[in-house]
Amino acid sequence: MTTPRDTPASRRVRANGDGTVYQRKDSRWEAAGYVLAPGNTRKRIRVYGTTRKEALAKLTEKVAASNRGLPVPSAQGSVAAYLTYWLENVAVHHLRENTHTRYAACVDQYLTPGLGKKRLTKITAKDVRTWLNQLRTTCQCCARGIDADRDQPRCCAAGACCSKRLSPLTLTYIHSVLKSALEHAVREEEIPRNVARNVRTGTPRPRRFEPLTTDEARRLLTTAQGHRLHALFELALHTGLRKGELLGLHWKDLDLGSGTAAIRRTLQRTSAGGLTTLPTKTRASERRIALPTRCIQSLKHHHEQQQREREAAGTTWQHNGHVFTTPQGRPIDPTNLTRTFTTLLSKASLRRIRFHDLRHSTATLLLEQGVELVVIKELLGHAHIGVTATVYANPRELHQTGEKLQVARSWQHPGRAPSSCSLAA
Known part of the structure; x- marks a missing residue:
């Protein structure tokens, strides 16, 4: 009577579920068995090796992964x-x-x-x-x-x-x-x-930016006096709003009586839809901020100016409710605002910076005035205070004087809007 021990290794019967292993006509060894596939199904797979041991080891590895609940990959494309x-x-x-x-x-x-x-x-x-x-x-x-x-x-x-x-x-x-x-x-x-x-690529150095100093910021606003978009530049420097948030503001978002603004949308140019109104960058970006007195006055003056432009445009005026528009009432293209800003910098004899650097300037100037980091985080609409701390932890003057910034662990006045940057002379 033949026992399993007497049967040659290549012809032994494997246990149910272990699969099969045999030698092909091309001398390679092939092992086949059923493993877990996507959709909680079973799939028969085949693996190959130059020896029986190699083929069996490959099959055993895949069966073990299947037993751990890991499906066999199904993608065959590039x-x-x-x-x-x-x-x-x-x-x-x-x-x-x-x-x-x-x-x-x-x-x-x-x-x-x-x-x-x-x-x-x-x-x-x-x-x-x-x-x-x-x-x-x-x-x-x-x-x-x-x-x-x-x-x-x-x-x-x-x-x-x-x-x-x-x-x-x-x-x-x-x-x-x-x-x-x-x-x-x-x-x-x-x-x-x-x-x-x-694969680790290393941590790249953050992009360096050079925020405006207090004197540079005042010079920029002084040069902007009389410009039809003076209120926009005033608002950008005092509140740190993003370019799209400024251009997406509607008059219904402003409460000039109580001195607040609701940030609800952003205006961007897309390849498919052109100038398009989109939701804010993150949920945290949708916020209500306090407006300093100078911004309230500038916005009131801007509203009067816009009414005069509307009367001058007559039937060609395109009413859309935006705070900042072209002389014909259309939304302002972000690229055109960048050109206007670059021209203003040149006129003020200031170094060339990005429009977004006005946002960095706001945060840095607030830190230099001793405003707590958590307040700046709420004003800028960052999703996490870690973002604010990483970018603005070492402002220029605080680094030079060695002062330490006290960061509040919790917001003590949840109903109060964050303060804005003060550039009063």
């Missing part, structure tokens, strides 16, 4: 195919249009050329790290053919590479887009893990 699917069917419903546009550009310029041909289920952390290292050291003029499209080549096409490399911030952004896409692939059980999370 990384490029999945990124296209993710942008068109997932990201488009969860991102703002401008953010989605930046994600799509990132995928088109960097992710697809670098990783697109790899199979989604085969990509490894080493692949991601190698690709990022290559991006870090490659001249973008050469890699993307930028110089070849110029009328007069001055870089790689002219035989003199300019070594225009990506900044650490850009590399971190590209890496974050890949992580977001692969994270969704994990949630959809297309891949078992997000390999991009195992």
Whole structure:
């Protein structure tokens, strides 16, 4: 009588559920078995090895993962195919249009050329790290053919590479887009893990900004006197509102009697809808702020000026309720406001800064006046006080004098709107 111990190893009968292992005609060994698949179903898979032990080890690994409740990956396409699917069917419903546009550009310029041909289920952390290292050291003029499209080549096409490399911030952004896409692939059980999370790009230095000093801020407002948008610049410097929040203000959002403004929306230009009114950047950005006396006076004067412009425009006036408009009543394009701001800086003989740096200037000037960080956080509409602390923890004058800022642990007056920046002479 033959016992299992007498049966050759290659022909022993395995227990039910262990799968099968046999040698193929091409001398390779094949192991097959059932594992957990997406949708809580079972799927038969096959693995191969040069020896019986190797094939069996691969099958055992997949069965063990299945027993832990981890489904076998089902994606068979390339990384490029999945990124296209993710942008068109997932990201488009969860991102703002401008953010989605930046994600799509990132995928088109960097992710697809670098990783697109790899199979989604085969990509490894080493692949991601190698690709990022290559991006870090490659001249973008050469890699993307930028110089070849110029009328007069001055870089790689002219035989003199300019070594225009990506900044650490850009590399971190590209890496974050890949992580977001692969994270969704994990949630959809297309891949078992997000390999991009195992790759560290380092912490880039935050972008440096040079806020206006008190004297510079006063000079800017003095130069803006008489400008039709003087109230906008006054409001920007005293309250730190974002450009889109300023342009999205409606008269119904203002209560000049009580001196408050409700921030409910933002105005942006999108590639699909043109000038579009959108919700605020975050839930915390939807807030009510206090208006200083100077801003209230400027807004009243601006309202009178707008009424005169409306009468002058007659039937061509386009009433939409916005506080800041063109002389014909239309919303102001953010790009046009940037041009106006740049011209104003030049007229005031001030260094060139971004419009958003007015927001940084507000926060820094408030800190220098001793305003608590939690108050500034409420005024600026940051979602977390950590954001405020990270960006504005070392303002210019406090760093020089060595003073210490006292940060309140809780907001003691929840019904009171945050104070605004004072630039009174």
